[in-house]
Every structure is written in structure tokens, then in C-alpha cells.
Amino acid sequence: MYTLPEIAARFGGEVRADNGVTVRQVASLASAGVEHIAFLTDARYLPALADTRAGAVLVPPKFADATVLPRIVTANPYAYYAKVAALLNPEAVAPKGIADSARVDSSAVIAATASIGANAVIAEGAIVGENVVVGSNCVVGPNVRIGAGTILNANVTIYRECSIGERCIVHAGAVIGADGFGHAPDNGTWVKIPQIGRVVIGNDVEVGANTTIDRGALDDTVIEDGVKLDNLIQIGHNCRIGEHTVIAGCVGIAGSAIIGKHCRIGGAAMILGHLEIADEVTISPGSMITRSVVKSGTYTALMPFQPHREWLTTAAHIRHLDALVTRIGNLENELKQLKGNQT
Amino acid sequence: MYTLPEIAARFGGEVRADNGVTVRQVASLASAGVEHIAFLTDARYLPALADTRAGAVLVPPKFADATVLPRIVTANPYAYYAKVAALLNPEAVAPKGIADSARVDSSAVIAATASIGANAVIAEGAIVGENVVVGSNCVVGPNVRIGAGTILNANVTIYRECSIGERCIVHAGAVIGADGFGHAPDNGTWVKIPQIGRVVIGNDVEVGANTTIDRGALDDTVIEDGVKLDNLIQIGHNCRIGEHTVIAGCVGIAGSAIIGKHCRIGGAAMILGHLEIADEVTISPGSMITRSVVKSGTYTALMPFQPHREWLTTAAHIRHLDALVTRIGNLENELKQLKGNQT
Amino acid sequence: MYTLPEIAARFGGEVRADNGVTVRQVASLASAGVEHIAFLTDARYLPALADTRAGAVLVPPKFADATVLPRIVTANPYAYYAKVAALLNPEAVAPKGIADSARVDSSAVIAATASIGANAVIAEGAIVGENVVVGSNCVVGPNVRIGAGTILNANVTIYRECSIGERCIVHAGAVIGADGFGHAPDNGTWVKIPQIGRVVIGNDVEVGANTTIDRGALDDTVIEDGVKLDNLIQIGHNCRIGEHTVIAGCVGIAGSAIIGKHCRIGGAAMILGHLEIADEVTISPGSMITRSVVKSGTYTALMPFQPHREWLTTAAHIRHLDALVTRIGNLENELKQLKGNQT
Structure with missing residues (x-):
């Protein structure tokens, strides 16, 4: 329960029409009650603002006077809402220490504030930072590094030598560092090419459930700071994903593709290997990108659907x-x- | 081993030309032997019926006289076959009780008839119903509810607060309740939006291997009764999938899509978010649906393949x-x- | 560290201009130093060959004189490189024996040279061959057979009765033998069709991370010798994948599709069920194949992308x-x- 001045003291913004209301939870304008705080970004929702029963709202300057409700005026109500939602819904605190059923190699270095879940397995030489959470049944390979504040949900697998930055979130079933797909043809059969690179993930990266990121063949596969990956994404060996790029579910990125910073890649899009996507490129959902894209903009390849x-x-x-x-x-x-x- | 009258006593239908045959297993018309029961639905298979060495067959009324073999005449031979196959191939009965290597929180409520597999982890407040099977290495989060008769195969992850109905089957590697993909842009970076809804799954739902169903942002993601999901499907936050809809493998459904009842969605189809699909809609495999579909029917978006x-x-x-x-x-x-x- | 004559003694080829160099690691022409061996297959890379600082190179006969560096001349430098890379980067040897936290049924037969990882679960009747590695938190179902030298990485699930050949590599999160997707319509609901076939995998097969291969409905799903599967692939029940076929990530193959030998299927391609693909067919990435392909060749179905x-x-x-x-x-x-x- 927070008052509007308490919230503004943390996140900024200007409080107007405060009546001492305390908010307990976030909600949409349509479903909010008196204990909720809702938000408005877009003129489309002005009718919902007129009808809302929210106890308070977050509005941008241009709609500062569009309601008489208690409100906080802020330049970016959606990001502000995200912060308020996090304040009102704190993550459950995992118990510090190593569960007795976990198997941690004696050469691994585990910070005292880290939480190692039931039946997790941590191999030799791994380094696990302060406040890291390793979920139940995770497997962390030899010499893996996990930076402070990172959370691995249950059943995550990290292969040997890979490095994960600080404050990352890895969802259940994700596999980081499996072998890239490399085989040399040899008289009708295939000779496996050892994959001796790593996966290196920056800070503040989110990796969705059952997403796979392959280790590099010679050099590393790199996921830069702030990248957000949804579920069931495949990232091939030696890809580089630029800072703060977001990639929606079911996307496949073939080996050695270089994706720029601040890109947005729609769900089920596919990007061929050995090409480059410039910064600030948007790829529409379901679109296959077959050549490099050198100019910022939105690109699409979709058959229209019909009866x-x-x-x-x-x-x-x-x-x-x-x-x-x-x-x-x-x-x-x-x-x-x-x-x-x-x- | 069952005689035809024993089978008909369970599932109905009319026995004809019974010669006391006992059937031990189901098979196709082409591969069946004297100990097998096969089925026919379609005139296309009449030649196979003429040639079959099956001990008995299941036929619809219109083909009741198409063979002299011992047979059961039934309106729906394919569904009848499914029931006979289940009778002849009973699921292995999992041992009741909690494996000694499982880790079950003392506040969890586990029915006496439930089976909790080796190295499974069940968190505080979880409620596990009668005859539930939790497979080896599953992780069941805090306050999860699992209805009677539901089976989780190995390595399944269920996040906190989610609810699964009765008689469901969840295949290995499925992840239910990971965070929906929501981030607010904020000066070139992304602020995570806490995902405070749940996943609520009805009764008689099947979830395929490595399929992911995300928890809702504010409200719940809902999978209604009788829905069947194949492998490697991604269902975004706040989707609702209507009763008895079937979805084939590799499908992606973006956030807040509402899918009607009795729909059939082909493999690798993709459905964008914030749209509605009417009841009894068929989406062809590989087709991207970009707008709401208000009328029952079949819809397609495919490039034809060519040399x-x-x-x-x-x-x-x-x-x-x-x-x-x-x-x-x-x-x-x-x-x-x-x-x-x-x- | 190996000299060129030591390498040629193992893998053949003709050593030229040997100066006694020892190589410690493989590298690309561009990034190699004096301790590295690099390779050239293609005239495109002749400029890189001219500039390389590699200690030694692998070249084909037609470029035998394109450099004065110490070199091995071989018909297939890429496959040769793969073998040298494996020599220089031996797999870590997993400790023989059964980890004390593993749960192995007393009726399972585990070769003395096998390695069973922490918290792995092996059910009754399973047979695990010589030098097999079962990774941490894997679950191996009843009566599964795993051939000599096969490696299961962490968190792999193998369902009951399935059979895996020799020298296979299965990556983390893969699920082999989950139920095929079969339900018979019955008055608006679905009756599950028991899936009583198995998955049978040949020798020298690689299965990527989080890939799923469903068990057959009546007969088996078959993956022949030498097949290489990338990550997040779905293979439906009763498929047969021919020898030495390679399939890139995110591909879906619907039930009962028969794929020939030596095929190459590009990433995110989709193949409908109940059809046949001839030997030596190439399917372009992202292409949906909707009918049988009877003739070797390359087939494509892609919308071109545009602004x-x-x-x-x-x-x-x-x-x-x-x-x-x-x-x-x-x-x-x-x-x-x-x-x-x-x-």
C-alpha cells in the first residue's frame, strides 16, 4: 500500500488532486477499483479514463487535465506503470544458501547471498555471484559465470564456459551454450565440427522459456546488454544481438547473423545466417529476412491470409x-x- | 485379450459375425494379424479391408456389410478405435506416494493416491489432487493447484499460482506460467512489466512437449476444457483458447489473442496478438493470421512451393x-x- | 600440441613446407596466430590466405601452391579441419559410474564404463551401453536402450521403450518419445488415441537442444543413421528421416512424413504430414512443403521481404x-x- 506522494518520491512525476488515496495494486482502466492505480498513454483510452473506477491514474502531460481523479503526471506513463507494478508486486525472496539436495562441486564459488535451489547441479569451476538465484533442477556447467542478481528459473541448462551478466532473468527450460550446428560433408556422411566458442550474455538480459542460444564455433555467440528474448527462440552459433533489441517468440536466427541495437523482431520471424541487420530495424512477425538490411525501417514478407x-x-x-x-x-x-x- | 462382446459391452456398437475371436492389440488394416482389431472409416480403405488379415474390424453402418470378418458396427469407428486402443494399452500405473528423492515443502498438500517422482520438487502451498502423477524432475511452484488424475511427465515446470484442471496430460519439458513478454520502452532501454496474472488450465487438456504457456500480465491466460496442444507451441500472455480447440505443433499465438471453441489450428501457423478468432475456425498450417476472423471457415496464407x-x-x-x-x-x-x- | 606429420599420420594428406611448427588450436584464416592451424576451401578466401598469420593451413590440391606456409594438402580441407579441431579439443571425460544422487532402478543395466550424472533418473529395464554419458537431471524411461558412446546432455527426457543408437549426441532439453498428437473427434470433444509405437534412433545421430521427436501411433518413428537435427525441431509421430539428412533449427515435420536420405532442410521449413520427400532434396529455409517431392533438387516457397x-x-x-x-x-x-x- 503506497500513497501517491510515496510513489512520486521514488519514481518522480507530479502528483495532482491527491486525496490521500493508497493504492494496493495496478489494473487496467476498465477493471480497476478504488484500491488500484491505472494508466493512460493514448487518446484511444480517454473514454475508458472517463469511466474508470480507479483510485488513481498515471497520465502524460498532454492529458494532465483529462480527469479529476488523483493522478501522477509523468512523461512516460507506461514505463512508470511498470515501475509501480514492480513496487507493488515484489519478487518472492528466494532463501539464501544452498539447498541440501543441490549438488555443488567443491571447486565452484558460490556467493553467500546466492540461492541454489533443490536438486540443482553446479559443476566445477563455476562462479555464482551475489544474490543470484539458481532455480530447482537447473544444471550449471563447468566454469560458467553468473553475474550478481541474475535469476535462473527452474530446469535451465547452462553449458560449460558460458558467461551470463548481472540482473538477467532466464526462464525455465532455456538452454544456453549447446553446440552450434556445424558438420562438414565427407563422402555422404557428416563430420562434427567441435564448437569451441562460448555464449556471452550481457547485463539486464531476459531469456524466455525453452529458448536456445548456441555456443560459437570458434568465436563466441554474444547477446549484448538489455536484450529481451521471448520464448522458443533459436539463436545460432556466432550470432551477435545488439543492445536493447527485443525479439518475440518463435523467432529463429541462423548462425553468424549480426543484429543491430534497438531492433524489434516480430514473432516467428526468421533471419538467415551470415547477414547483418542495421540498428533500429523492425522486422514484422512471420517475415523471413534473406539478405542484409542496411537501413533502419520496417521490413515485411507475408502472404496475406484469405478464405x-x-x-x-x-x-x-x-x-x-x-x-x-x-x-x-x-x-x-x-x-x-x-x-x-x-x- | 478381449472378445468382441466384452468390448461392445463397454463401448457399445453391434457385434456381427462373432466367431469367439479375442483381440490383443489394435493395428492398421494393412499390418493387422489375427490377434488384432483394425478399423475402417473411409471408402478409400475398402481395398485394404478386402485384403486385411485382422481378426476383427470396426466399421461404420454404411460399410456394415462390406466384410464377412467378425466386426463391431459403430457410428464413429475412429473414436471407437481410440477407446479400444486405450483398453488394450493401459497406462503404466505410477507408484503411489512420494519418492524419497523428491523435495516436497511441508505446507504442500499431496493426495495420498498421488505419485511424486524421483527428484521432483514441489513448493510451498501447492495442492496436488487424487491420482495425480508428477513425473521425475518436475518443478511445481508455490501455490500451484493440480486437479485429480492429471499427469505431468518428466522435467515439466509449473510456475507459482498456476492452476491445472483434472485429467490433463502435460508432456516433458513443457513450461507453464513463465512471465509474459512485456517491457515498456524508456529512453532506449526496457522496463520489465511484472506479470501478475496466472495460467489457468481447464479439465482434459493435453499440453505437448516443450510447449510454453505464459502467465497473464494483469488477468489470467486461460486454456479452456478439452483443448489439445501439440509440441513446441508458444501461447502468449492473456490469451484465451476456447473449449476443444486443437493446435498442432510449432504454432505461435501472440499475447491477448482470443481463440474460439472447436477451432483447428494447423502446424506452424501464427496468430498475432489482440485479435479474436471465431468458433469453429480452421487455420491452415503455416498461415499467419493478422486480423480477427469473425466467421467460421478455413483460412490460409501460404506461398506455393516451386523448384x-x-x-x-x-x-x-x-x-x-x-x-x-x-x-x-x-x-x-x-x-x-x-x-x-x-x- | 601436434606437429603436421603427427596430424597427417592420423588423418592423411600430404605435408608440405613443414618447419616443425606445432599447432595448439584451430582458427579462421583471419584470426589465426602462429599457434593455430586454419583452412581454405574456396577461392573467395585466397586474399585471407595471403594475409593470414596462421602457423599452418589446410588446403585442397588446387590451391596446394597458393601459399608458402607449412600446410597439409587434402581433398576435403573442411572435413579435415573438423577432425583436427576434435583432436585439439577433446571432450571432457565424464567420470565413470553412477553419481550418488542419481536414481537408477535396480532392474536397469548400466555398463561399468557409463557415466550417470547427478540427479539423473533411470527407470526399470533401461539398458545403458559402454561409455554412455547420461547428463545431470536427465530422465530415462522404462526399457529405454542407449547404445555405446552416446551422450545425453543435461535435462534430456527419453520416454519408455525408445531406442537410441551408438555415438549419438542429444542436447539439453530434448524430448524423445512423447505421445504423438492423435485425437479422434467424438461429438465435439476429442478421444485420445494411445501412442503405442516407439522412437527408434540410429547411430551417429545428433539431436539439438529442446528438439522433440514423438513416438509412433502404431508403428515407430524412425531416425536413421547419421541424421543431424538442430534445435527446436518438432518431428511428428511415424515420421521416418533418411540416413545423413540434416535439418536446421525450428523445422516442423508433421506426422507420417517420410524424408529421404541425404536431404538438407533449411531452418524453419515446414513439411506437412503423410507425404514423401525423395533422396537428396534440398528445402529452402522457411518454405512450407505441402505435397510429395519425387525428384531430387531444391524447392522453395518464400515471400520476398520488402520495406x-x-x-x-x-x-x-x-x-x-x-x-x-x-x-x-x-x-x-x-x-x-x-x-x-x-x-
Whole structure:
């Protein structure tokens, strides 16, 4: 329970029309009650603001007078809301120390404030920083480093030598540092190419559930600071993902792709290997990027969806586009001839 | 080993031409022997029925006389076959009780008939119902509820507060209740939005291997009764999947999508967030749905595949479709002019 | 540290210009130093060869004289490089025997040279061969067979009855043998079809992190010798993947698809069920294969990507392709008429 002045003392902003209200939880404008604080960023939600029963709201300067409710005026109500939500919903504090069922190699260095969960396994030479949480049934390989404040949820696997920065969150089932996919053809069979690079993850990175990030073949795979990865993403060996890039679920990034900073990659997009994406590029969901993108902007490759019967017709036309183009060329030639005849 | 009358006593249907045969296993018409029972739904398989060496068959009324073999006539031979297969292949019964290597918090409530596997971890406040099976190395978070008869296979992770109904099957590696993907932009970095909703799963739901279902941001993510999810599916925060909808492997559903009841979503289809799909909609495999679908029916968005050289031509034409449309418009104008000249 | 003659004694090839150099590690031409051995396959890299500071290089016969560096001339430098890399980077040897925290059923047969990791669980009747490594927190189901020299990394799940060949590598989080996705419709609900087949994996197969391979419905799902699977791949029930086929990440293969030998399937490609792909077929990344492919070759189905504004135009044209085709037909008819009038 916090008053608006208490909240503004932490996160800034200007309190208006304070009536001493205390807020217990965040909520949407539509579902909020008197104990909730809600937020507005967009004129679209002004009707919801008019109707809300929230005890208080967060509004941007341009809508500072759009309500008489107790409010905090702030330049970025959505980010402010995120901070208030974190204040009102503190993470459960994991118990410090090593669960008796965990198996920690005697050469591993575990900070006294770290929490090592039940049945977790930590191998030789691993270094686990202050306030790190290693969830139940995680497996941390030899010589892995995990920076202060990082949380591994349950059933995470980190392979040998990989390095994870500070204040990261790794969700359950993620696999960091499995072998990159490299095999040399040899008379109809494949010879495995040892993957001797690592995965190096910066600070403040989030890795979604069951996401996989492969170790490099020779050099490292690198995830820079502030990158946010959703669930079920595959990142191939020797990729580099630039700072503060966000990647939605089900995306695949093939080996040696270099993604710029501050990019936004939509769900199920796919990026081929050995190419570069510039900074501040947005890739639309479901789009396959097959060449480098050198200019900031939004790029898309999507078949429009249609009722199935209409699509059957469309698909047949697409298969015969070349014949169609020939027909148009023929028409142009005949018409030219016809006009020649007329004159 | 069951006789046909014993089977019909359980599942109904009309026994014909019984010769006292006992069946030990199900099989396809093509591979069945005298100890097997096979089934036919479709006229396409009448030749296989003529050739089968099955000891008995399941047939629909319209093919009741299509064979002289011992048979059970039933309106839905495929569902009947599923029931007979379950009868002949009972699940192994997991040993009741808590494995000594499992770690169960003293405040968790575990039904006496439940089976908690080796090295499973169950946190404080969890409630595990009658005949539940928690597989080896599963992690069940604080205050999770698991309804009677539900089976978690190995290495499943259920995050805090989530609720799973009765008679569900969750396959290995599935992650239920990881944080939804929500970050507010703030001066070039991202502020994490706490995900304070839950995942609530109804009864008789199946969740495939390594599938991920994210917890809601404010409200819950909801999977209604009878939904069947295949492997490697991603369901974003605040989605609702309607009753008895089936979703094939590799599908991604972005946040806040509402999917109707009795839908069928093909493999690798993708559904964007904040949209609604009506009841009884079929989405073809690999199709990206970018807007709400208000009418029952089948919808598709697929590039037809071609030999690579032909595709290169097709792709070039697609990139220049706009110029092509201009050429057609020009032709129409010139032709109109020409016709005007003629008259 | 190996001299070139020591390496050639193991792997063949012709040593030239040996100066007694010893190599400690592999590297790329660009980053190599005097202690490294690098390789060249392609004329594209001749400039890098000219500039390299590598202590030694691997070159094909046609470039045998392209450098004065100490070198080994070999028909296939890339495969040779892979072998040298493996020689210089031996796998860590897992400790023989069963970790005290592992839970191994008394009826399981574990070879004396096998390594069973911390908190691994091995069920009744399992047979684990010589030099097998079962990683930490793996779960090996009842009656599973694992052939000699196979490595399961951490957190792998193998369901009951499945069989894995010799010298396989299974990466973390992979799930082998979960139920195939089979449900019979029955009055608006679904009846589960028991999946009584197995997964049978040959020798020298690699399975990527969090990849899932479902057990067969009646018959087995089969992965033949030498197949290489990347991460986050889904293989449906009753598929058969032919020898030495390689499949990149995020691919989905629906049930009962038969894939030939020596195929190459690009990342995020999708293959529908109940079809056959011939031997030596290449499927381009991101391409959906909807019918059988009977002829070797490369097949593609991809929308080209465009800046978003251009794509909006392209997508609108695609939706109206049928109207466009009608317009072209009308033009052809009118032109024919016009020409008729002229004569």
C-alpha cells in the first residue's frame, strides 16, 4: 500500500488532486477499483479514463487535465506503470544458501547471498555471484559465470564456459551454450565440427522459456546488454544481438547473423545466417529476412491470409505469374502493332 | 485379450459375425494379424479391408456389410478405435506416494493416491489432487493447484499460482506460467512489466512437449476444457483458447489473442496478438493470421512451393507486382483510346 | 600440441613446407596466430590466405601452391579441419559410474564404463551401453536402450521403450518419445488415441537442444543413421528421416512424413504430414512443403521481404490477383475483337 506522494518520491512525476488515496495494486482502466492505480498513454483510452473506477491514474502531460481523479503526471506513463507494478508486486525472496539436495562441486564459488535451489547441479569451476538465484533442477556447467542478481528459473541448462551478466532473468527450460550446428560433408556422411566458442550474455538480459542460444564455433555467440528474448527462440552459433533489441517468440536466427541495437523482431520471424541487420530495424512477425538490411525501417514478407477457396485461386495465379507476365508483354506488343497499323 | 462382446459391452456398437475371436492389440488394416482389431472409416480403405488379415474390424453402418470378418458396427469407428486402443494399452500405473528423492515443502498438500517422482520438487502451498502423477524432475511452484488424475511427465515446470484442471496430460519439458513478454520502452532501454496474472488450465487438456504457456500480465491466460496442444507451441500472455480447440505443433499465438471453441489450428501457423478468432475456425498450417476472423471457415496464407529456379522468377514478379498492375492499367487506357478512335 | 606429420599420420594428406611448427588450436584464416592451424576451401578466401598469420593451413590440391606456409594438402580441407579441431579439443571425460544422487532402478543395466550424472533418473529395464554419458537431471524411461558412446546432455527426457543408437549426441532439453498428437473427434470433444509405437534412433545421430521427436501411433518413428537435427525441431509421430539428412533449427515435420536420405532442410521449413520427400532434396529455409517431392533438387516457397510500405501494396495486389487475371483476359478478348474489326 503506497500513497501517491510515496510513489512520486521514488519514481518522480507530479502528483495532482491527491486525496490521500493508497493504492494496493495496478489494473487496467476498465477493471480497476478504488484500491488500484491505472494508466493512460493514448487518446484511444480517454473514454475508458472517463469511466474508470480507479483510485488513481498515471497520465502524460498532454492529458494532465483529462480527469479529476488523483493522478501522477509523468512523461512516460507506461514505463512508470511498470515501475509501480514492480513496487507493488515484489519478487518472492528466494532463501539464501544452498539447498541440501543441490549438488555443488567443491571447486565452484558460490556467493553467500546466492540461492541454489533443490536438486540443482553446479559443476566445477563455476562462479555464482551475489544474490543470484539458481532455480530447482537447473544444471550449471563447468566454469560458467553468473553475474550478481541474475535469476535462473527452474530446469535451465547452462553449458560449460558460458558467461551470463548481472540482473538477467532466464526462464525455465532455456538452454544456453549447446553446440552450434556445424558438420562438414565427407563422402555422404557428416563430420562434427567441435564448437569451441562460448555464449556471452550481457547485463539486464531476459531469456524466455525453452529458448536456445548456441555456443560459437570458434568465436563466441554474444547477446549484448538489455536484450529481451521471448520464448522458443533459436539463436545460432556466432550470432551477435545488439543492445536493447527485443525479439518475440518463435523467432529463429541462423548462425553468424549480426543484429543491430534497438531492433524489434516480430514473432516467428526468421533471419538467415551470415547477414547483418542495421540498428533500429523492425522486422514484422512471420517475415523471413534473406539478405542484409542496411537501413533502419520496417521490413515485411507475408502472404496475406484469405478464405481457403480464394487462396487456392491466388496460389494458382502465383504459380503462374511468369505466364501472366508473358501475356501482358504480348498484349503490349500487339497493342503497339495495332496502333502502328492505325496511323 | 478381449472378445468382441466384452468390448461392445463397454463401448457399445453391434457385434456381427462373432466367431469367439479375442483381440490383443489394435493395428492398421494393412499390418493387422489375427490377434488384432483394425478399423475402417473411409471408402478409400475398402481395398485394404478386402485384403486385411485382422481378426476383427470396426466399421461404420454404411460399410456394415462390406466384410464377412467378425466386426463391431459403430457410428464413429475412429473414436471407437481410440477407446479400444486405450483398453488394450493401459497406462503404466505410477507408484503411489512420494519418492524419497523428491523435495516436497511441508505446507504442500499431496493426495495420498498421488505419485511424486524421483527428484521432483514441489513448493510451498501447492495442492496436488487424487491420482495425480508428477513425473521425475518436475518443478511445481508455490501455490500451484493440480486437479485429480492429471499427469505431468518428466522435467515439466509449473510456475507459482498456476492452476491445472483434472485429467490433463502435460508432456516433458513443457513450461507453464513463465512471465509474459512485456517491457515498456524508456529512453532506449526496457522496463520489465511484472506479470501478475496466472495460467489457468481447464479439465482434459493435453499440453505437448516443450510447449510454453505464459502467465497473464494483469488477468489470467486461460486454456479452456478439452483443448489439445501439440509440441513446441508458444501461447502468449492473456490469451484465451476456447473449449476443444486443437493446435498442432510449432504454432505461435501472440499475447491477448482470443481463440474460439472447436477451432483447428494447423502446424506452424501464427496468430498475432489482440485479435479474436471465431468458433469453429480452421487455420491452415503455416498461415499467419493478422486480423480477427469473425466467421467460421478455413483460412490460409501460404506461398506455393516451386523448384528453386522457378521460384526465383516468381519472387521477382511478386516484388514488381505494382509495376505489373500499372502496365495493365496502361493497357486498359490505351485500348479504350484505340476503341474510341475506331468508332 | 601436434606437429603436421603427427596430424597427417592420423588423418592423411600430404605435408608440405613443414618447419616443425606445432599447432595448439584451430582458427579462421583471419584470426589465426602462429599457434593455430586454419583452412581454405574456396577461392573467395585466397586474399585471407595471403594475409593470414596462421602457423599452418589446410588446403585442397588446387590451391596446394597458393601459399608458402607449412600446410597439409587434402581433398576435403573442411572435413579435415573438423577432425583436427576434435583432436585439439577433446571432450571432457565424464567420470565413470553412477553419481550418488542419481536414481537408477535396480532392474536397469548400466555398463561399468557409463557415466550417470547427478540427479539423473533411470527407470526399470533401461539398458545403458559402454561409455554412455547420461547428463545431470536427465530422465530415462522404462526399457529405454542407449547404445555405446552416446551422450545425453543435461535435462534430456527419453520416454519408455525408445531406442537410441551408438555415438549419438542429444542436447539439453530434448524430448524423445512423447505421445504423438492423435485425437479422434467424438461429438465435439476429442478421444485420445494411445501412442503405442516407439522412437527408434540410429547411430551417429545428433539431436539439438529442446528438439522433440514423438513416438509412433502404431508403428515407430524412425531416425536413421547419421541424421543431424538442430534445435527446436518438432518431428511428428511415424515420421521416418533418411540416413545423413540434416535439418536446421525450428523445422516442423508433421506426422507420417517420410524424408529421404541425404536431404538438407533449411531452418524453419515446414513439411506437412503423410507425404514423401525423395533422396537428396534440398528445402529452402522457411518454405512450407505441402505435397510429395519425387525428384531430387531444391524447392522453395518464400515471400520476398520488402520495406513495409511496399509490402502493403504488394499484399493488396496479391489479394486481388484473381481480378487482375480477369482484367488481362478481358484485355486479350477486346484486343482480339479489335484486330478482327481491323481486318
